[in-house]
Amino acid sequence: MTSNSYLSVKALTKYIKRKFDADPHLRDVYVTGELSNVKVHSSGHIYFTLKDDSSRINATMFRSQASKLSFKPEEGMKVFIRGDVNVYEASGAYQLYAQTMEPDGIGGLFVAFNQLKERLQNEGLFNPNFKQPIPQFPKTIGVLTATTGAAIRDICTTINRRYPQAEILIYPTLVQGAGAAPNITENIYLANRHGFCDVLIVGRGGGSIEDLWAFNEEIVARAIFESRIPVISAVGHETDTTIADFVADLRAPTPTAAAELAVPNQQQLYQQILHYQSILHQMMTSKLNFERNRLTKLQNSYPLATPERLYRPFIERLIQVDLSLQNATKLYMMNEKSKLQTIDSKMKLYSPVHQLIAAKQQLEHRTQTLTNRMQQQLAQNKVAFTNQLRMLEALNPLALMSKGFSVAYKEENVVKSVHELEKGDVIQVTFQDGYAEAKIEKKHVQKEGEAK
Numbered sequence: 001m002t003s004n005s006y007l008s009v010k011a012l013t014k015y016i017k018r019k020f021d022a023d024p025h026l027r028d029v030y031v032t033g034e035l036s037n038v039k040v041h042s043s044g045h046i047y048f049t050l051k052d053d054s055s056r057i058n059a060t061m062f063r064s065q066a067s068k069l070s071f072k073p074e075e076g077m078k079v080f081i082r083g084d085v086n087v088y089e090a091s092g093a094y095q096l097y098a099q100t101m102e103p104d105g106i107g108g109l110f111v112a113f114n115q116l117k118e119r120l121q122n123e124g125l126f127n128p129n130f131k132q133p134i135p136q137f138p139k140t141i142g143v144l145t146a147t148t149g150a151a152i153r154d155i156c157t158t159i160n161r162r163y164p165q166a167e168i169l170i171y172p173t174l175v176q177g178a179g180a181a182p183n184i185t186e187n188i189y190l191a192n193r194h195g196f197c198d199v200l201i202v203g204r205g206g207g208s209i210e211d212l213w214a215f216n217e218e219i220v221a222r223a224i225f226e227s228r229i230p231v232i233s234a235v236g237h238e239t240d241t242t243i244a245d246f247v248a249d250l251r252a253p254t255p256t257a258a259a260e261l262a263v264p265n266q267q268q269l270y271q272q273i274l275h276y277q278s279i280l281h282q283m284m285t286s287k288l289n290f291e292r293n294r295l296t297k298l299q300n301s302y303p304l305a306t307p308e309r310l311y312r313p314f315i316e317r318l319i320q321v322d323l324s325l326q327n328a329t330k331l332y333m334m335n336e337k338s339k340l341q342t343i344d345s346k347m348k349l350y351s352p353v354h355q356l357i358a359a360k361q362q363l364e365h366r367t368q369t370l371t372n373r374m375q376q377q378l379a380q381n382k383v384a385f386t387n388q389l390r391m392l393e394a395l396n397p398l399a400l401m402s403k404g405f406s407v408a409y410k411e412e413n414v415v416k417s418v419h420e421l422e423k424g425d426v427i428q429v430t431f432q433d434g435y436a437e438a439k440i441e442k443k444h445v446q447k448e449g450e451a452k
Contacts, residue, residue, distance in 0.1 A: 026084060032078065034078050035075060036050075044062075044066055046073060048061075048073065050079075050081065057095060061083075065098065078103070110209075116218055120221055125225045125246070125247050134199055134232065135199055138263060139165075141197060141263065142201070142229070144171045144191070151205045154254075155201060155259040159259045163266050171187040171190065175214060175215075176204070184215070188202065188231070189223060199229060199232060199262050200229050202231055202235075202248070203236075203244075206237040212236050216244070217243075220243070224247045233245045233251050234252040238253035406431045408428070410425060412428075419445065424439065
């Protein structure tokens with residue numbers, strides 16, 4: 001054989017694959033087995049091995065089919081699978097391509113229910129500590145259900161019969177079908193945003209597990225758990241149990257029962273009020289009789305019979321205290337008055353007005369003293385002036401001139417000696433009543449011992 005007689009691996013694999021494609025029995029197979037090596041890829045594809053006691057086959061479920069599963073495939077789970085068998089050329093191995101998958105023995109919805117229940121329970125959504133109390137006397141009750149079903153009629157009839165004081169606020173809600181769970185969730189959040197309701201009834205009438213499945217969805221469970229308004233679940237009949245029942249603050253077996261749990265019975269309340277009224281009347285009567293007897297005893301007691309004797313010592317003490325207080329007040333007022341007078345005197349002494357008056361008096365005194373001294377000084381000066389005047393008058397040459405003396409001037413200078421004159425000089429001779437000019441013709445110098 002030559003080398004051209006040998007097939008490549010790819011060619012052989014393609015040949016085998018065509019065989020698989022051509023076999024009609026492998027296009028639609030029903031296989032049961034146990035899941036092993038289950039791996040959920042981030043792309044959404046599920047890879048696993050389907051095995052039994054003696055054989056195994058690799059299998060794949062693509063995301064488009066895996067997203068339709070109502071349960072999560074787990075290790076060791078026995079399942080029924082419908083699909084086709086073909087060759088994966090990259091590895092040359094044949095494998096099962098699953099189209100549908102159902103748990104063995106129980107339905108997929110039941111498995112999904114148990115899986116979600118276990119997960120939410122582990123997260124604490126069923127914890128009784130998180131349950132909110134249902135208000136005893138709600139003013140407004142929100143009802144989330146279909147407006148066309150019997151549940152809304154039963155709920156409204158029951159509430160109006162039992163407690164017509166409450167207002168019913170209906171949130172029309174889809175409770176069955178593909179859009180039911182998002183609509184239930186949206187209305188729960190809407191009711192919380194409105195804040196009008198004191199309690200919410202979320203539910204619907206009976207049906208199959210598929211009909212009730214919206215109340216087993218995780219988004220509905222989390223919306224009920226996050227609701228700030230207490231929620232009463234009312235789904236199906238008493239035998240129907242949903243995830244919403246576990247999460248709700250109170251579970252009612254039927255919508256009618258939910259209405260009964262949401263509001264009190266006004267007839268029972270009325271009877272209860274009458275009962276309490278009777279008990280209260282008896283208690284008040286008994287209490288009044290007891291207090292009346294007690295009052296009578298107190299009124300007849302010694303202190304109350306002569307009450308003035310009780311407060312007489314206090315009156316006397318009050319009088320003494322009052323007198324002491326008056327005396328102390330007077331003494332205090334006297335001391336304070338004395339202090340005030342002392343302060344007033346000091347204030348007057350240091351008062352600017354007083355100091356101004358004293359300064360003014362001192363100024364007047366000094367002015368008077370200065371005036372006297374000036375007058376004295378003026379008198380002394382006047383006497384001295386008079387004496388000086390007399391002396392000047394005595395020495396006044398004019399006075400001498402009145403006696404016949406005259407003064408000679410030469411060139412406006414007084415001629416004091418004959419030696420200052422020369423023959424021919426013109427002099428001015430001043431007299432008492434005028435002057436005359438004269439020309440020196442002759443001068444005579446007086447000798448010692450010669451008479452003038």
